[in-house]
Amino acid sequence: MTDLLSKFDGLIAERQALLDSGVSDPFAIVMSEVKSPTEAVINGKDTILVGTYNYMGMTFDPDVIAAGEDALRRFGAGTTGSRVLNGTYQGHKEVEEALRDFYGTEHAMVFSTGYQANLGMVATLAGRGDYVVLDADSHASIYDGCAMGNADIIRFRHNSVEDLSKRLGRLPPEANKLVVLEGVYSMLGDIAPLKEMVAAAKAHPNVMILVDEAHGMGFFGAHGRGVYEAAGVEADVDFVVGTFSKSVGTVGGFCVSNHPKFEILRLVCRPYTFTASLPPAVVACAATSIRKLMHSDAKRERLWENTRHLHGGLTQAGFTLATATPESAIIAVLMPDQQTTAMMWSALIELGVYVNMARPPATPTGIYLLRCSICAEHTAAQIDAIIDRFKKAAAATDCQLKAA
Amino acid sequence: MSDPTPDRAAIFARLAELIAPLNKKEIAIAEDTNFANDLELDSLTVMDLVANIEDEWDIVIPLNLLPELETVGQVADAVARMTDK
Numbered sequence: 260m261t262d263l264l265s266k267f268d269g270l271i272a273e274r275q276a277l278l279d280s281g282v283s284d285p286f287a288i289v290m291s292e293v294k295s296p297t298e299a300v301i302n303g304k305d306t307i308l309v310g311t312y313n314y315m316g317m318t319f320d321p322d323v324i325a326a327g328e329d330a331l332r333r334f335g336a337g338t339t340g341s342r343v344l345n346g347t348y349q350g351h352k353e354v355e356e357a358l359r360d361f362y363g364t365e366h367a368m369v370f371s372t373g374y375q376a377n378l379g380m381v382a383t384l385a386g387r388g389d390y391v392v393l394d395a396d397s398h399a400s401i402y403d404g405c406a407m408g409n410a411d412i413i414r415f416r417h418n419s420v421e422d423l424s425k426r427l428g429r430l431p432p433e434a435n436k437l438v439v440l441e442g443v444y445s446m447l448g449d450i451a452p453l454k455e456m457v458a459a460a461k462a463h464p465n466v467m468i469l470v471d472e473a474h475g476m477g478f479f480g481a482h483g484r485g486v487y488e489a490a491g492v493e494a495d496v497d498f499v500v501g502t503f504s505k506s507v508g509t510v511g512g513f514c515v516s517n518h519p520k521f522e523i524l525r526l527v528c529r530p531y532t533f534t535a536s537l538p539p540a541v542v543a544c545a546a547t548s549i550r551k552l553m554h555s556d557a558k559r560e561r562l563w564e565n566t567r568h569l570h571g572g573l574t575q576a577g578f579t580l581a582t583a584t585p586e587s588a589i590i591a592v593l594m595p596d597q598q599t600t601a602m603m604w605s606a607l608i609e610l611g612v613y614v615n616m617a618r619p620p621a622t623p624t625g626i627y628l629l630r631c632s633i634c635a636e637h638t639a640a641q642i643d644a645i646i647d648r649f650k651k652a653a654a655a656t657d658c659q660l661k662a663a
Numbered sequence: 664m665s666d667p668t669p670d671r672a673a674i675f676a677r678l679a680e681l682i683a684p685l686n687k688k689e690i691a692i693a694e695d696t697n698f699a700n701d702l703e704l705d706s707l708t709v710m711d712l713v714a715n716i717e718d719e720w721d722i723v724i725p726l727n728l729l730p731e732l733e734t735v736g737q738v739a740d741a742v743a744r745m746t747d748k
C-alpha cells in the first residue's frame with residue numbers, strides 16, 4: 260500500500276537497518292531526571308551532558324528559577340494568546356527591555372522560538388522582487404524562511420567572502436537584498452569572518468544584513484552580544500536574531516534592530532502574529548537570565564577554559580576535530596561514516612556521556628559528526644571524564660584515531 | 664567565462680562535464696536525464712552543482728527556481744535563456 264507517508268520509506272528502512280545493528284537510537288533519548296546543567300539520568304544512568312547548548316548553565320540559576328516561579332504564580336501557566344491580541348503581559352515587555360539593554364538597540368521583538376524568529380524575519384523582510392543571499396551552511400530555520408517567502412534565493416559557498424561578493428555583484432543594483440549570516444555555524448562550530456563578510460556585503464548597493472547569533476550570545480564580544488560585536492561590525496548589521504534556548508537557558512527567540520520602522524513587523528510578520536506568546540514563567544526566566552548574562556565575565560572565562568580543555572584533550576587523543584583551534588563553544592568530532600558515528604554515539608551513552616549525533620542534511624554533504632557543546636558549569640574533572648570516555652568508546656568501536 | 668553567446672549544444676556538452684563527477688552510477692546523460700530520479704542527487708549536491716553552473720556562465724539561478732529544473736535539458740534551456748542577452 261502506498262499513501263502520503265510512502266515517500267519516507269527509504270528513511271524508515273535506513274533507520275531500521277541502523278537500529279538492527281544494535282546501536283541505540285540517537286534521536287530518542289529520554290532524560291528521566293535532570294540534576295544540573297551538566298548532569299542527567301538517561302536509561303537509569305548518571306550521564307554527563309555535553310550536547311545541550313546550555314553554554315552559560317543558566318537553566319538552574321537560582322535567580323532565574325525564582326523569577327519563573329513568581330511569574331507562574333502571579334500570571335498563570337500560559338497566555339492563551341497572540342502577542343498582538345491578549346498575549347502581551349508585563350513580562351513580555353520586560354524581556355524586550357532586557358534585550359534592548361543587552362544589545363544596546365532601539366527595538367526588540369520576542370518570538371516563541373528562535374526558529375520562528377528566523378522564519379518570520381527572512382520571509383517578511385524579503386518579498387517578491389527582492390533577494391535573500393545566504394550562506395550554504397545556514398540553519399534550517401533560515402532556509403525555511405526562504406521557502407516561506409517570495410524572494411529569489413541565492414546561496415554562497417560557506418564563509419567565502421569572495422563567493423558572497425561575486426554573487427551579490429550579479430544581482431540588479433536597484434534590487435533590495437538581505438544578506439543572512441551566522442556568527443557561529445552550529446554544525447562544525449566554526450565562526451564567520453564577519454568583519455570581511457560585512458564589508459564585502461555593504462560594498463554592494465541596497466544590501467541589509469541579518470546575523471543569527473544563536474550560538475554566540477553571552478560569550479563573544481565585550482558585552483557578550485555575539486561574534487558580530489567581537490568583529491566590530493555592530494554599526495553595519497541591520498538585524499540580529501537570537502534565541503533563549505541556548506545561553507539564556509529557556510525557550511524563545513528574538514530579533515533586535517535600530518531600524519526606525521522596525522515596530523511595524525509585529526503586524527506583518529506571520530510567525531510572530533499567528534501563534535501564542537511565550538508563557539509568563541518563560542519570559543520572566545529569560546529577562547532575569549539576560550540581565551545576569553550582562554555581568555558574567557567569570558562564567559565566560561570558565562566556558563572558554565573548558566572549551567580549550569576539551570578541544571586540546573580530544574586532539575591529543577587523536578580525534579579529528581572540525582576546527583583546528585576552538586573557535587566557539589561547539590567542538591565537532593568528525594566521523595568517517597554513519598555506522599561508526601552511531602556506534603561511537605551508542606558507546607558514549609553507555610559510558611554516561613551525551614553528545615549530539617549529526618548527519619546530512621543537517622550537516623554539509625557527506626559529513627557525520629559527534630558534536631559537543633560545552634557549558635561554563637562543567638568541572639575540569641567532568642571534561643577529563645569526557646575525554647577519557649571518548650577514548651574508551653573509540654577503542655570499543657574500532658574507531659580509527661590519529662597517532663598523537 | 665565561455666563564449667558570450669554559446670549555442671545550446673555547447674551548453675549541454677559543458678553541463679554534462681560539470682555533472683560527470685557526480686554521476687556515480689555512470690549513466691548516459693541525455694536531455695531527459697532527471698537529477699533526482701536518474702542521477703539520484705540529494706538536495707545539497709544539487710545546490711552545489713547549481714553554484715558551479717552559475718559560476719561557469721556568470722548567471723544567477725535562484726534556489727526557488729530549482730523545482731522547475733528537473734532534467735538536464737531543462738537546465739540547458741535555462742542557461743541558454745539567461746546567457747542570450
Ligand SMILES: Cc1ncc(COP(=O)(O)O)c(C=O)c1O
Pocket residue numbers: 372373374375377398400441445471473474502503504510511512
Ligand atoms: C543557528 C541557529 N539559529 C536558530 C536556531 C533556532 O533556535 P530555537 O531553538 O530557539 O528555535 C538554532 C537552534 O536550533 C540555531 O542553531
